[in-house]
Amino acid sequence: MLESLIIKNYALIDDLNLKFTPGLTIVTGETGAGKSIMLDALSLLLGERAETKAISDKSRKSVIEATFSSPSPELSKLLTDNGIEWNSAELIARREISASGRSRAFVNDTPVTLPVLSSITSNLIDIHSQHSNMVLSQSSSHLSIIDSFAGDAELLGRYRREFSEYVALRSKIKRIKEQIAKNKENREFIVFQLEQLDKLKPRKGELRQVEQEFDMLSDSDQIREDLGYAYNCFESGDRSINALLAEATESILKVNLDIFGDKVEEELAERLENLRIELKDITETVYDYLERVDSDPGRLAKVTARMNQIYDAIKRFKVMDEDGLVALHAELRGKLDSIDNGDGDLEEMEKQARTLAKDLKTLALELTGIRQEASVRLSELITETARPLGLQNLRFSVALTQGKLTADGQDTADFICSFNKNHEMQSMGKVASGGELARLMLSLKSIMAKCMNLPTVIFDEVDTGVSGEIADKMGDMMRRMGREMQVLAITHLPQVASKGDSHFKVYKTDNETRTVSHVRMLDKEERIRELAAMLSGKTINDAALLNARTLLKNVGKEQK
Known part of the structure; x- marks a missing residue:
């Protein structure tokens, strides 16, 4: 899990050192206070491109460092394969960006490339950004979701390697044919x-x-x-x-x-x-x-x-x-x-291409079988998980269709669903509202995080487009997820914020020269006032305080 996060000289953050705990961690704050800056900084540790404009003080470098605990056996092998020293207790990922734009990455103080950094940290943390809900509505992303759920990475990797070899061979054959035709003319x-x-x-x-x-x-x-x-x-x-x-x-x-x-x-x-x-x-x-x-x-x-x-x-x-x-x-x-x-060499290459195509078809059929089985299981799980979130009439299915071979196999996937009785099932992007997408995404994330064994999941306003009872249920789901993994949730909804095991507030202050973002962990009374402010606005009244205490009390009862 994510043990700590250090951010220095990045955007509005001057010097930040946060310690995290297991369970559900809530992050709140006014719009523009700097919540997204924390996620942007974490994204750099996932291999995102660094921009020098994010460095506030050009006289010194920007540093983002995260400490994670207990790497998995699979990750331990990845570390060893890349010559990175580690122990079973923790892993430290660090990114440094200079004012000149030079970026360096380290894992346990060993310099690494960005692809290596990304391959390591992607096994430790998953960030659900605000635009992810819209990505879910795009069918182009659906097949990769099925593959992640199916756990077919090894087979898919083998298929892609052979497909790449096949494409290169067909390209070579084409060039030779063109050259032979040209030569015959000459x-x-x-x-x-x-x-x-x-x-x-x-x-x-x-x-x-x-x-x-x-x-x-x-x-x-x-x-x-x-x-x-x-x-x-x-x-x-x-x-x-x-x-x-x-x-x-x-x-x-x-x-x-x-x-x-x-x-x-x-x-x-x-x-x-x-x-x-x-x-x-x-x-x-x-x-x-x-x-x-x-x-x-x-x-x-x-x-x-x-x-x-x-x-x-x-x-x-x-x-x-x-x-x-x-x-x-x-x-x-x-x-x-x-x-x-020259036709003899060409004939041999054509023979190799036919053999590769046959092997690819076999692998593609195997992938299709795995994906079909996974699609049925995922459809059942999403339906079961999403219904308590106010989607009682949800019908969800994965439409897998087969076509010509591509780098992903022979399949294309489309999530089709219906949210109302007697309504025809259609592509998700055509029928799902923003709130429905948010609930489906949370359901999907809760399922995927378990099957992918992700130790830390971060939600950035996954509750956008919902409120009231639905928000309360989404908070309950995140809290349940927090019992099996570490969950960080950025939210504007008090119903969700009340579910946290710990609560950070992001705020900003002005000094003589600039605006600076700060983050602090709230104690019980501070948390009540923060929830009350979320309920009533800047003016906190007794009713809002009572409601805030009630929210926290109800969570305590559920915990018992």
Whole structure:
């Protein structure tokens, strides 16, 4: 259950620290006093979006913190799975919002994402806001109510996972079919391009080789002349470089060089020999290049033609180089193969889709069976629970209809009812008044809270649209709910407020700079005066005080 709530720097609330007790807790206060602010703050702990405009003092952050007792075994597993430390005594959820809009969430001081925070706190508390009655009148919400009552979350989760897989597969099949159709339209052009590239036979690195050979062949005469002259300098005649080096070496070695120092002759002889070997190697290399230069006009023509073919193809196919031509060649072959042989992969995917569809249908039928059984039980319980609230002639049923498969199965649900004898049952949204919706919602909440094992339920003016005896009976129902779970009820009706085990009053005051909301727990006498004010208005008379005491006394008698 909700043990405590701390709210700091949020809207009209400056610093609030409330302690809660089991049973039915009543919250009252004038319109605009700040009751809804408490719920808005609690909603942040359920994962609702935070707005910076709710921060009253922009110099400090806003903090909302709730302490809950005794997490259930299911929740304990969820905490463990998310790496959150906990003990069996309590759980603390906290949300912090900075003036810059940054929001952080914590569970037991462990940072968590909003989805994780929501998944945890939604197992601890349920808030029935003022617009929930209208949601009940919308058939789009009815199937989820049936599922919650049926407890089919595991089966529904399995169905939704397979449905998501099926939708993704069908989408992929559609894209492939569209691509195949598009490719078939382009097949003739692809074949034409392939024929050109097949004829060209591009190879990686070929263009550089061709360009080098072209440069050599186109300047072969000049190259031969220059290399020939160089070779002659190195090798031909008595005055060649090699011959002169030999003569110079012979003359140097005639001298006793050791007179210039130890090992001078040996070292110089070694250097001269290395020079001779290097010059000989250079000479042979130049000769090799000279031999490779071929002045062949026919070969030059072929190389020029090949080079131009590659240049033309690069330009025509809009690629960067010959490597791009090679890659395009492979890509086009793949496309053609996909066009001509792609139906095999598509056929396999179609087979998978048919298998998935069959499995989905089986799961959907299983869901339908569970929902039909749950619909009968829920209809009986709502009728039984709501009749004491002044709906003696209520007839309630769930119309389940089957159609095409969706993310929720094959079913759609519509709550149909009649509130008067001999009246045809119709969709709830068409026939239910505001007061009738309020009573049906309270009945539904009392049923759902039990089956979902919710420890805390909060009602925000669930009694809207009713008064007098009906309000008294709705208060009795909330009080009975409080014996099995913690119930917090915000109300403007004294009949409901008198049923509480504890009673908070929300009020606001003005200081020099701003209006501030406060909340305090009322003692017995304060509670009598609050009920009297609710009965008579601002001017509290003796009759109102007597009526207030009578209301509380009657509740005490019922308790005994």
